[in-house]
Amino acid sequence: MALKLSHDELMKFDLRPSGRGWMDTRPGFRKGTYCFSGAPKHVEYLEQPNPREWQPYDDDWKLPENWEEIIIKGFEERLSRFRSFKLFMDICVRCGACADKCHYFIGSGDPKNMPVLRAELMRSVYRKRFTAAGKLLGRLVGARELDESVLREWFYYFYQCTECRRCSIYCPYGIDTAEITMMGRELLNLVGLNINWIIEPASNCFRTGNHLGIQPHTFKDNIEFAVDEIEEITGLRLNPTINRKGAEVLFIIPSADIFADPHIFTFYGYLMLFHEIGLDYTFSSYASEGGNFGLFFSHEMVKRLNAKIYAEAKRLGVKYIIGGECGHMWRVMHQYMDTMNGPAETKGDPVSSITGTRFDHARSTKMVHICEFTSDLIHHNKLRLDPSRNDGYRVTFHDSCNPARAMGMLEEPRIVIKSSCNNFFEMPENTIREHTFCCGSGAGLGTDENLEMRMRGGLPRANAVRHVHDKHGVNMLACICAIDKATLPALMDYWIGGVEVCGVHELLGNALMMNGEKERTTNLRGDELALKEESNA
Amino acid sequence: MGLTLSFILVCALSLAAYAGAGKLPALFGIWFPYAASVLFLGGILFRLIDWARSAVPFRITTTAGQAKSLPWIKSERLESPSGLPSLLGRMALEVLFFRSLFRNTRAEIHPGPKLAYGSSKWLWIFAMMFHWSFLIIFIRHLRFFSEPVPFLVSLTHSLDGLFEIGLPELYITNVLIMLALSYLLVRRIIVPQVRYISLLSDYFPLFMLIGIALSGIIMRYFVKTDVVAAKKLIMSLLLFSPSIPEGLGSAFYIHLFLVCVFFAIFPFSKLSHMAGVFLSPTRNLANTNRLRRHINPWNHPVKVHTYEEWEDEFRDRLKAAGYQLERE
Numbered sequence: 019m020a021l022k023l024s025h026d027e028l029m030k031f032d033l034r035p036s037g038r039g040w041m042d043t044r045p046g047f048r049k050g051t052y053c054f055s056g057a058p059k060h061v062e063y064l065e066q067p068n069p070r071e072w073q074p075y076d077d078d079w080k081l082p083e084n085w086e087e088i089i090i091k092g093f094e095e096r097l098s099r100f101r102s103f104k105l106f107m108d109i110c111v112r113c114g115a116c117a118d119k120c121h122y123f124i125g126s127g128d129p130k131n132m133p134v135l136r137a138e139l140m141r142s143v144y145r146k147r148f149t150a151a152g153k154l155l156g157r158l159v160g161a162r163e164l165d166e167s168v169l170r171e172w173f174y175y176f177y178q179c180t181e182c183r184r185c186s187i188y189c190p191y192g193i194d195t196a197e198i199t200m201m202g203r204e205l206l207n208l209v210g211l212n213i214n215w216i217i218e219p220a221s222n223c224f225r226t227g228n229h230l231g232i233q234p235h236t237f238k239d240n241i242e243f244a245v246d247e248i249e250e251i252t253g254l255r256l257n258p259t260i261n262r263k264g265a266e267v268l269f270i271i272p273s274a275d276i277f278a279d280p281h282i283f284t285f286y287g288y289l290m291l292f293h294e295i296g297l298d299y300t301f302s303s304y305a306s307e308g309g310n311f312g313l314f315f316s317h318e319m320v321k322r323l324n325a326k327i328y329a330e331a332k333r334l335g336v337k338y339i340i341g342g343e344c345g346h347m348w349r350v351m352h353q354y355m356d357t358m359n360g361p362a363e364t365k366g367d368p369v370s371s372i373t374g375t376r377f378d379h380a381r382s383t384k385m386v387h388i389c390e391f392t393s394d395l396i397h398h399n400k401l402r403l404d405p406s407r408n409d410g411y412r413v414t415f416h417d418s419c420n421p422a423r424a425m426g427m428l429e430e431p432r433i434v435i436k437s438s439c440n441n442f443f444e445m446p447e448n449t450i451r452e453h454t455f456c457c458g459s460g461a462g463l464g465t466d467e468n469l470e471m472r473m474r475g476g477l478p479r480a481n482a483v484r485h486v487h488d489k490h491g492v493n494m495l496a497c498i499c500a501i502d503k504a505t506l507p508a509l510m511d512y513w514i515g516g517v518e519v520c521g522v523h524e525l526l527g528n529a530l531m532m533n534g535e536k537e538r539t540t541n542l543r544g545d546e547l548a549l550k551e552e553s554n555a
Numbered sequence: 556m557g558l559t560l561s562f563i564l565v566c567a568l569s570l571a572a573y574a575g576a577g578k579l580p581a582l583f584g585i586w587f588p589y590a591a592s593v594l595f596l597g598g599i600l601f602r603l604i605d606w607a608r609s610a611v612p613f614r615i616t617t618t619a620g621q622a623k624s625l626p627w628i629k630s631e632r633l634e635s636p637s638g639l640p641s642l643l644g645r646m647a648l649e650v651l652f653f654r655s656l657f658r659n660t661r662a663e664i665h666p667g668p669k670l671a672y673g674s675s676k677w678l679w680i681f682a683m684m685f686h687w688s689f690l691i692i693f694i695r696h697l698r699f700f701s702e703p704v705p706f707l708v709s710l711t712h713s714l715d716g717l718f719e720i721g722l723p724e725l726y727i728t729n730v731l732i733m734l735a736l737s738y739l740l741v742r743r744i745i746v747p748q749v750r751y752i753s754l755l756s757d758y759f760p761l762f763m764l765i766g767i768a769l770s771g772i773i774m775r776y777f778v779k780t781d782v783v784a785a786k787k788l789i790m791s792l793l794l795f796s797p798s799i800p801e802g803l804g805s806a807f808y809i810h811l812f813l814v815c816v817f818f819a820i821f822p823f824s825k826l827s828h829m830a831g832v833f834l835s836p837t838r839n840l841a842n843t844n845r846l847r848r849h850i851n852p853w854n855h856p857v858k859v860h861t862y863e864e865w866e867d868e869f870r871d872r873l874k875a876a877g878y879q880l881e882r883e
Contacts, residue, residue: 025668029664029668033662033664033748034747034748035747035748035751036747036751039751040751040752065858097609098608098609098610099609099610099612099853100609100610100611100612101606101607101609101610101611101834101836102611102615102835102836102837103609104605104606104609105606105609105831105834105835105836108602108606108825108827108831109825109827109828109831109832109835110825110828111757111825111828112749112752112753112754112757112825113656113678113682113749114746114748114749114752115655115656115659115678117748117749117752118660118661118662118748119660119662124662124664124670129748129751129752132748132752134752135751135752138752149823150823151756151823151824155755158556158557158560158754158755158756159754159755159756160754160756183617186617186837187617187619187655187658188655188656188658188659188660189655190649190653190655190656190682190832191828191831191832191835191838192617192649192655192832192835192836192837192838193835193837194615194617194837197615197837224860225860225868226869227860227865233869233872234869234872234873234876234878235872235873235875235876238876238877238878260878261878261879262879263879303873303878304862304865304866317612318855318857321857322857322858322859322860325857325859326859326860326862329859329861329862330862333862333881352844352845353613353614353615353616353844354613356844356845356848356849357612357613357614357848357849357850357851357854358851358854360848361848375625377624377625378846379622379623379624379625379637379843379845379846380845380846381845381846382845382846382847382848383844383845383848385845390624390625393625393628394625397625397627422618423617423618423619424615424616424617424618425618425622425842426618426619426620426621426622426630426631426634426635426842427621427622427624428620428621429621429628429629430624430625430628433628446672448660448672449672451620452618452619452620452634453658453660477668477670478662478670481668481669481670482670
C-alpha cells in the first residue's frame with residue numbers, strides 16, 4: 019500500500035503555529051491519521067474494559083456511563099504509582115526546547131504534536147482536578163475540564179506518539195513524553211479506548227506466545243523453511259532446536275523474524291552464526307515472542323506478556339538468554355523485565371562459551387542482546403568474515419529508538435556492520451545515535467489506515483537517509499528493530515526509492531564464511547553476488 | 556491574554572506596595588515576609604514529600620550516549636551513568652550546566668523537502684545567564700541576613716562588582732539578569748511555537764522577576780535606599796523580634812513585596828522545577844538495569860498464560876508436530 023498524496027500535498031504546512039489557541043481546537047479524525055479501534059473479541063480475551071463495536075470516526079464512542087469518574091480515579095492512582103507521571107505533570111516550564119524534536123510535529127506541523135502540548139493535553143486536566151491554582155484560576159493557568167471532546171483529543175494524540183523518547187533527551191528536566199503517552203493510553207484503555215493494531219497482537223501473544231498468532235506447529239515449519247533456504251544458499255544443513263531442555267542458551271526473537279520480509283533474512287543470519295560457532299541454543303514455541311505490544315497500552319499487559327520469558331528459561335533450564343534484533347522488546351527486556359518478572363532463575367550467568375566473556379552488565383537480567391554477543395565474537399576474532407559479499411550494498415544505520423535512548427547500545431551494532439561490509443556511511447549527526455529519529459510507525463501505529471501519519475512521522479528519518487542516498491549512493495538501511503523492518507520499506511519507497519531495509523545480522527550472515535559451505539553465488543535475499551566483480555573493477 | 560494580564564498584575568502589586576507600605580509598614584515589612592517564608596518553606600517541603608510519596612516502579616533512565624557494556628567499548632558515563640559517581644556527574648551537569656538544554660537544535664524545512672537541524676544555543680546561553688545571575692544575586696543578598704557576613708558572601712559581593720564601573724559600582728549580574736530576562740520574555744512573545752504554548756503561569760514569573768530586578772536596581776543606583784536600615788529590618792525578622800526602622804523608602808517596599816509574592820507562589824507554580832529536577836527518574840537513575848534488579852514497591856501479581864495452560868491448549872498440534880511435552 020502506498021500513500022496517494024504527493025510530497026507537495028503532504029508538505030503544505032508550517033512549523034509556526036498560529037490562529038486559535040490550542041484549547042479551542044479539536045482534531046478532525048481525518049482518514050489516514052488515526053488507527054482503527056480494538057476488536058471486541060480481543061478486548062474480551064484480554065479481559066479489558068468495555069469491549070464493543072465502535073470506530074474513532076463514530077459520533078458515539080459508547081463510553082461507559084461513569085467514564086469520567088473512571089478516568090479521574092485512574093489518573094489519581096497513577097499519580098501515586100508513578101513519580102515520573104506526577105513530577106512531569108508539575109515541573110514543565112514550557113521552555114519549548116522539545117517543540118521541534120518530535121518527528122510527528124516536524125512532519126505535520128500540528129502544534130499538538132509538540133511534545134510539550136501533547137503533555138499539556140493531560141496537564142490541563144490534572145491542574146483542574148488536582149491543583150489549587152488550576153481549580154481557582156482555570157484557563158488562565160492552563161486548566162480545563164475533562165469532557166468527551168478532551169477524551170477524543172487524548173485518543174487522537176496519544177495514538178500519534180511513538181514513545182520514541184527523542185524529545186526527552188533535550189528536556190532540561192528529563193520529562194519523558196513516552197511516560198505521558200503510556201499513562202494516557204492506560205487511562206484511555208480503562209474506558210475501552212484502544213486500537214486494534216495493538217490489542218490484537220497483544221491478545222495473540224497472550225494466547226499463542228507471539229503477536230502474529232503463529233501456533234507451535236507453524237513456528238516449527240517456519241524454522242524448517244529457513245533451514246531449507248539456508249541450505250540452498252550455503253549447502254549446509256542446520257539443525258536448530260525448539261523447546262529443548264538443557265540447552266545453554268534460550269534464544270528469544272521478535273516473531274516477525276520468522277515470518278516477515280525482510281526480517282527473515284536477519285533470521286537466516288542468526289541461524290548461520292549460531293551454527294558456525296556451535297552455540298548450544300534453543301528456540302521456544304511458548305516464549306516465541308520477545309516483542310511486547312503490552313508496552314503500548316499498559317504496564318499490566320507488559321508484565322502479563324513478558325512473564326513467559328523467565329518462566330521458559332527456568333523450565334528449559336538454560337544458563338542465560340540471548341535476544342534478537344527488536345527495539346521495544348529491548349526496552350522491556352532492559353528496563354522492565356527483571357523488575358516485573360524477576361529475579362531470573364537460570365542455571366548460570368551470561369557468559370559466552372565461545373570467547374569466555376562474562377556479560378557482567380547483564381548479570382541480573384541474564385539476557386544479552388545479540389549485537390553485544392556478536393560484537394564480542396568479532397572482537398575476539400572468532401568469526402571469518404568476507405565483507406566484500408556485501409559490496410552490492412552501500413549501507414547506513416538507523417539507530418532504533420529504544421536501543422539508543424533506553425539501553426545506550428550505540429556501538430555494538432556498528433561494530434557488526436563495519437566488520438560485515440565495506441561501504442558504510444553515517445547519516446548526519448543530529449539524526450543518529452541518541453538523536454535518532456523514529457521510523458514514525460512505532461508503539462503500535464504501523465497500520466495501513468494510519469499511513470499518512472506514518473509517512474509524515476517518518477519524514478525526518480527518510481530525509482536523513484535521502485541525504486546519504488544522494489551523497490554516497492546508499493541503497494541499504496540497516497536497523498535492529500522488527501517494527502523498523504516492517505515499516506521502513508514503505509517509508510523509503512514513498513520518500514526516496516531505491517533503498518532497501520535489512521537487519522544487522524543479515525549483513526553478518528552474508529559476510530560469514532562458514533565451515534564447509536559451498537561457494538556462495540547469491541546473498542541471503544537470493545540476489546546474485548555478481549556486483550562484487552563490478553565494484554572490484 | 557496571559558501576557559497583558561501578567562504585566563498588569565505585577566504593576567498592580569508594585570502599586571499596592573507603593574501605596575500601602577507607608578500606611579501599613581508592619582503588614583508589608585513584617586507580616587508579608589513571614590507569610591511568604593512560611594508558604595515557601597512549607598510549600599517546598601510539601602512538594603518534596605508529595606513527590607517522594609509517589610513510587611518509582613521502574614528504572615526508566617534515558618540514555619544519551621554509549622552505555623557501559625563490554626569492557627573494550629568506550630562508554631560515555633556522563634550520558635549513560637553506570638554507577639553512583641557517574642550518576643552524580645550526570646546530575647551535576649544537568650543541574651549546574653543544563654546539559655540537556657545544551658543539546659538543543661532547531662529544525663528547519665527547506666524546499667525539497669530538505670530538513671536541517673542547526674545548532675541552537677541561545678536558549679541555553681540565556682538560561683544559564685539568568686539562573687547563575689539569580690544564584691549570585693541570592694548569595695550576595697545573604698549579607699543582609701547574616702552578622703558577621705560569611706567570607707564567601709562578601710567575596711561573591713566584591714567579585715560581582717569587580718569592574719568598579721560607576722558609583723555605587725555596577726554589579727555584573729544586574730546587567731546579565733536583565734539581559735537574560737528580556738531575552739526569555741521576548742522569545743516567549745516572538746517565537747510562534749513558544750508563544751502558542753505560553754500561559755499566564757509562564758509570563759507572570761518573568762514579569763515578577765523583571766519587577767524584582769528593576770526595583771532592586773532602582774534602589775541601588777537611583778533612589779538611594781538606606782541599606783543599614785534594610786539590614787536592621789531583616790535581622791529583626793530573623794531574630795523574631797520584628798521592628799520597622801526609619802528610612803526605608805517605597806522602592807524598598809516594592810522590592811520586598813514582589814520578592815514575598817515570588818517566594819510565596821514558588822512551590823505552587825512551575826518554579827518548583829528547581830526542586831523537581833533532582834527527582835526526575837529519567838535522569839537521576841543509573842543505567843544499570845540489567846546489572847542490578849530494581850524493585851517495584853507495588854509489583855502486583857497479574858494474570859499470565861502459563862506453560863502448562865499453553866501446552867493444554869495446543870496439545871494436539873504440539874503432538875502432531877513432534878514436540879516433547881511436559882505431560883503426554
